[in-house]
Structure formats: C-alpha cells, structure tokens
Amino acid sequence: MAKSIRILLVIAAWYDYKIWQMDMKTAFLNGFVDEEIFMDQPEGFTAVGEEQKVCRLQMSIYGWSLVAYLVLYVDDILLIGNDLKMLGDIKSWLSTQFPMKDMGEASYILGIKIYRDRSRRMLGLTQSS
Numbered sequence: 001m002a003k004s005i006r007i008l009l010v011i012a013a014w015y016d017y018k019i020w021q022m023d024m025k026t027a028f029l030n031g032f033v034d035e036e037i038f039m040d041q042p043e044g045f046t047a048v049g050e051e052q053k054v055c056r057l058q059m060s061i062y063g064w065s066l067v068a069y070l071v072l073y074v075d076d077i078l079l080i081g082n083d084l085k086m087l088g089d090i091k092s093w094l095s096t097q098f099p100m101k102d103m104g105e106a107s108y109i110l111g112i113k114i115y116r117d118r119s120r121r122m123l124g125l126t127q128s129s
Contacts, residue, residue: 005078005109006125012080013116013123020087021106024075025099076109 012019038054041047077094079087094100107114115124 005112008078008080009114009123009125013121015082016118016121017080017082018084018087019106019114019116020079020091021103021109022077022079022091022094023101023103024077025101078106078109 009019011017036056038056041051041053041055047053077100079090081087091100091102095102105116111127113126115126116122
C-alpha cells in the first residue's frame with residue numbers, strides 16, 4: 001500500500017501535480033460489520049441471570065483492531081492531478097456522499113510525513129518508528 005502511494009507521490013512531484021488530502025470523519029467507527037463476531041458482555045451491562053451469555057456484535061466498535069486497520073487504509077484520501085476544477089468537483093462530490101474533512105495540501109498520510117518543494121519539483125517522505 002505505502003509503495004503505491006510513494007509511486008503516485010513521485011509522479012505528482014515530477015509533473016508538479018496538486019496533491020490534496022481528505023479525511024473521512026469517523027470512517028467505519030459506527031459501521032455495520034459483515035461477519036458474525038461475538039464478544040463478552042460489556043462491563044456494567046451484564047444481564048442478571050445471563051452472565052455466561054455473549055453478545056453478537058452488530059456494529060463496529062472504536063478501538064477494535066480490525067476497525068483500526070480499515071481506518072488506517074481507507075479514511076485517508078489523496079487526490080492528485082493537474083485539473084483543479086475536476087479535483088474540486090471530486091472533493092465536493094465526496095463531501096456530499098460521506099462526512100469528509102478537507103485537509104488541503106497533503107502533508108501526512110498513513111504515518112508518512114510529506115515534505116514538498118514545488119518550485120524544485122522535489123518531495124521528501126519521512127516515517128518515524
């Protein structure tokens with residue numbers, strides 16, 4: 001995944017394309033799950049006389065490891081191109097379909113910090129461990 005993004009960023013730097021970033025607010029945090037997952041009853045919500053029963057998860061839970069994986073790869077969106085009107089139209093359309101936040105010029109994606117010098121068509125990436 002990160003290799004694909006690096007390739008796209010190199011192309012954008014070479015051709016001096018605009019790189020905009022959008023973030024999907026609360027992506028998958030309250031979404032429905034498409035598989036059967038069971039969990040212990042949440043502390044404080046245990047039904048009296050039914051302490052040994054489990055709950056079937058119907059919606060994803062914030063902090064659940066699968067959710068964190070999906071959010072990491074799905075909620076960060078890069079828009080790359082030289083047609084500013086088209087990029088603006090895409091941003092507008094996405095905002096009407098999903099709760100989105102316009103992050104402006106891309107500066108951080110998938111744990112990778114983006115440094116850019118458009119006048120020299122240079123781009124640097126750093127990632128801390």
